[in-house]
Amino acid sequence: MKVLITGATGLIGTHLSNLLLSHGIHINYFTTDKDKIKSLPSFEGYYWNPEQCIIDKSAFIGVDAIIHLAGATIAKRWSSSYKQEILQSRVLSGNLLYKTLKENPHQVKQIISASGIAVYPSSMDENYDENFTDYADDFLGNVVEKWENSVRLFNKIGIETCYLRTGLVLAKESVPLQKLLKPISMGAGAAFGSGNQWQSWIHIDDAVKIYYFALANKLSGIYNVVAPQPVTNTMLVHSIASQLGKRIILPNIPQFMVTPFVGEMATLLYDSQKVDASKIISEGYKFRFNEVDEALKDLLSK
Template identity: 50%
Template sequence: MKILITGATGLIGKELVKLFLAKNHSVHYLTTSKSKIVSKPNYQGFYWNPEQSKIDENCIYEVDAIIHLAGANIAKRWTNAYKQEIIESRILSSELLYNLVRKHPNQVKQFVSASGTAIYPESITKVYDETTKETEDSFLSNVVKKWEESANRFQVLNIKVCKLRTGVVLSNDGGALPEMAKPIKLGFGAAMGSGKQIQSWIHINDLVAMYCFVIENQLEGVYNAATLNPISNQELTTVIAKTLKKPLFLPNIPQFLMKLLLGEMSYLLFSSKNISSDKIIKAGFQFQFPEIKEAVADLYS
């Protein structure tokens, strides 16, 4: 199978490429940096620039499925200009892919898009699954709605569309875990706010395995990408500290302080999302790391 990947040099994309190549699939990837274009057996890079509507049309040749991971990092201060970049980086890139597939003969059968759990309402007690109609009225929730709408357009081309609403991705190569571990390693670790906010998470290996599972089984629709065992911010902080053999003695960090430091983006630290992954499990997917202690231990082994 030949898969076209956007965001292939990012945190998730790098691991996804490794897995596909290990399974003898061929990978085409799109990059905005010409210096990152590589040509190897089963691994070929192509240039694109969504802002300028430029794309090397050869990228679609003999491709069976597209995985769309590209998008500006949400873990940066949300100025008005950067908010616009967060939205446009997802929508413009999706539109460029749509127009490419629509205008050129191809064999693409499936479009798989990254998505986010931010679409679900805030709650410590309620558990949300893919059938939830209620959504949150926030900046990130609106980003997810537009993101998924742009993916759904591919359905009119008789292409199966699948969206993975991803929780907190745990990796020691980037994302939330190294940032949480930094102050803990220095002896300044502490939970955020009340520490009760629920964080639905997934080990990076399970996430890339899920993308592969979705592709190989031609799944469509929405799937939550998080384990069945969400935990509180306090519990996650404690597990990281115990794994690193570091003490936790500081009081929890007040929400108002983080808002002063990070602005609106501090929402990411205090958001509470308790989501169910029953649907993907019933489809046959098995998590390698369903428990937080084993996941963190693996990443720091």
């Protein structure tokens, strides 16, 4: 089997590439950095530039499925220009893939696209599953809506589409976890806002295994990629502290104190999405990490 990956050098892309290679799957990948192009027996790089509509069509030769992960990180201050980059990096890349496949012969049967749980409006009470059909009325909700719409086009040319709405990915090298770890390790950690906002998380191992599961089982439609047991912000902060042998003694940090430093991106800390994992479980996926304590123990004890 041959898979084409966009965003292969990102957090999920790097871990997923290693998993697919371990299963004997050949990977072609796109990169906008010519210095990152490799030509190995089962891992071949190709250049593209979605902003300039440049793409190496030979990357599609023999490809059975596309895993579309490309997109600028949201863990960086959202200036007006960077917000545009966040959106365009997702939409323009999807549009270029679609245009290329529409206009050229290929054997691609499935596209699996990353997406985000920011699609769901912030709520302390709702338990969101994939049947929720609206989009959050904010910047990230708008990004996810246009992101998913760009992938939905592939249905028009007979390619099955699968959207994986991913929550907070816990990995040693993930920026959000590192930003929480630093103050807690120094004894200066605290919960944010009321601390009651829901954070739907997932261990990196389960995240990439769900991508592989969707590929192996030819899934289509929308799936939430979150652990079965979401936690509140207070629970997450205290769990991290416990794994580090620290205590949380400072009062919660109100949003007005954080916004001047990170701007609109503060919503990542203060919004609440309690997201349901039942659908992927019903397909037969078995989580390795169901509880945040065991996930953090695995990550922080290594």
